[in-house]
Amino acid sequence: MKNPPFHYHRPATLDEALALLAELGDEAKILAGGQSLLPVMALRLGRPEHVIDIGTIDSLKTINTDDGLTIGAMVRHAQAEKSPEVAANAPMVAAALPHVGHRAIRNRGTVVGSIAHADSAAEMPAVCLATDATMTIASTGGTREVAAADFFQGFFTTVIEPNEILTQVQFPAWSPTAGGTVVEISRRHGDYAMCGLAAMVDAPNGVIEKAALSFFAVASTAIRIPEAEAALVGQAPSQESFAEAARIVGETLEPDGDIHATADYRRHIATVLTRRGLAEAAAQIGVPA
Numbered sequence: 566m567k568n569p570p571f572h573y574h575r576p577a578t579l580d581e582a583l584a585l586l587a588e589l590g591d592e593a594k595i596l597a598g599g600q601s602l603l604p605v606m607a608l609r610l611g612r613p614e615h616v617i618d619i620g621t622i623d624s625l626k627t628i629n630t631d632d633g634l635t636i637g638a639m640v641r642h643a644q645a646e647k648s649p650e651v652a653a654n655a656p657m658v659a660a661a662l663p664h665v666g667h668r669a670i671r672n673r674g675t676v677v678g679s680i681a682h683a684d685s686a687a688e689m690p691a692v693c694l695a696t697d698a699t700m701t702i703a704s705t706g707g708t709r710e711v712a713a714a715d716f717f718q719g720f721f722t723t724v725i726e727p728n729e730i731l732t733q734v735q736f737p738a739w740s741p742t743a744g745g746t747v748v749e750i751s752r753r754h755g756d757y758a759m760c761g762l763a764a765m766v767d768a769p770n771g772v773i774e775k776a777a778l779s780f781f782a783v784a785s786t787a788i789r790i791p792e793a794e795a796a797l798v799g800q801a802p803s804q805e806s807f808a809e810a811a812r813i814v815g816e817t818l819e820p821d822g823d824i825h826a827t828a829d830y831r832r833h834i835a836t837v838l839t840r841r842g843l844a845e846a847a848a849q850i851g852v853p854a
Contacts, residue, residue, distance in 0.1 A: 568606045572615045579703065582619050582730060587705045589615045591727035596620070597638060600666065600674035601682040625732060630654050633738040638678070638731060642671035655736040656849070657696055657745035657763055661688040664747060667755040681731045683723045683786070686757040688747055690717055691787035695745070695763040695779035698736050704729045717786040743767035743775070744849030748842045749782070750834050752825075758782045759826040760834040764842030766802060768852055773797045778810070778839060783820035783831050790814050793839070802847035804840075811839035 574593075576582040586593055593615035596602055605611040619625060625639040634654040636645060645651045646662040658676075665671055665679065665688055679689045680700070692698075693713040700711045702725055716723050725731055739745075749761030760782050767775040776797040781787045793813040800806040815836040822828035 568603065569609065569612045571606075571613055574615060574617045575621060576617065576619065577621060579619075579622055579624055579730070579732065580705075582617055582622065583703060583705045583728075585615070585617050586728045586730065589617075593617055593727075595681075595730055597678040598641060598674035600670050601678065601684070619730070632735070634658070634736045635733050636676050636736075637733050638675065640676055642666075642674050642676055642679070643668070645676050646671060654739055655696070656739060657692050657747065657765060658689075658736060660745065661692045661747040661763065664688050664749055664754075664758075664761075670755075677731055677734055680734055681723065681725060683717050683721050684757075685720055685784060685786050686761075686782035688749070688758075688761060688763070688781065691761065691763040691779040691781035692747065693734065693736075694787045694789055695765055695777040696736050698734050700731055701733045701735065702729045703732045708732070719785045740767045740775075742769040742850060744846035744852075745777075746842055746845040746849070748838050748845065750838065757825075760820070760831045760838060762835070762838040762842045763787075764839070764846050766797065766843060766846045766850075768802050768847065768850060771801055771852060773800050773802060773806070776810075776843075778814065778842075780814075780818065780820075780835055780838075783818060783835065785821075788818075790817055792817050797843075802843070802852045804844075807840045807843040807847075810843065811836040814839045 594613040596616050596618045625637040627637045629635040630650050652659040698713045700716050745765035747763050749758035751758045763779040765777040776794045778790050793810040818835050820828050820831035
């Protein structure tokens with residue numbers, strides 16, 4: 566299908582883009598990689614009067630490692646996927662990227678664009694939630710920072726206002742005693758997951774001090790299961806402790822059902838992925854489980 570007609574803008578700087586948004590308001594949409602916006606427009610699910618292309622704004626194309634890892638709004642999935650800085654400073658981000666769509670999509674799509682799109686079945690929002698990432702949102706009035714836990718509000722819904730741009734996402738410094746991974750089950754590689762998990766364990770001296778279990782494709786947003794995370798703390802990484810966490814996930818998680826998978830099937834998958842993801846995360850730090 567062809568896109569509906571729209572006015573195209575290509576600002577050279579972030580200030581120009583923000584000025585356009587302030588002027589045009591909710592009649593405008595930001596175009597970064599276009600892998601979400603353009604299909605939405607083609608299917609007539611969205612018909613913005615104005616499209617603001619931020620692809621030439623160099624200040625949004627950076628990967629910074631001064632304090633953890635900061636990814637700018639125009640860093641494409643493929644760039645981050647191949648980046649040694651991303652692999653070293655945010656292993657869970659690196660683990661997620663090969664699961665994102667297909668190679669052609671990763672060549673054009675952007676990491677921050679996927680986060681801003683807030684698809685509940687996408688990997689990156691779950692990674693943000695698991696790592697306690699911080700979002701930087703800009704407008705003509707300045708910038709504000711929002712924690713990942715407060716950023717996602719529902720299906721394709723975030724706290725970003727019509728006059729704002731998500732300019733970067735900062736992932737905290739990764740603990741040298743932590744392991745993290747992303748596991749999912751989908752019909753084909755590159756398809757959206759029927760259920761997925763971003764899992765992390767931090768186990769200095771062989772005892773878990775921190776854990777994160779962030780599930781996606783199970784609800785209107787990515788969600789963590791704090792009861793299962795708490796059960797892991799103070800335990801040695803083992804098949805027994807991971808099985809207990811999986812049991813709690815199975816009893817706590819109330820997934821949605823749809824044409825792709827029933828709620829019961831998603832709940833079962835979640836328990837399987839809990840054991841699998843935690844074992845993979847522990848293996849990364851040399852702890853057999």
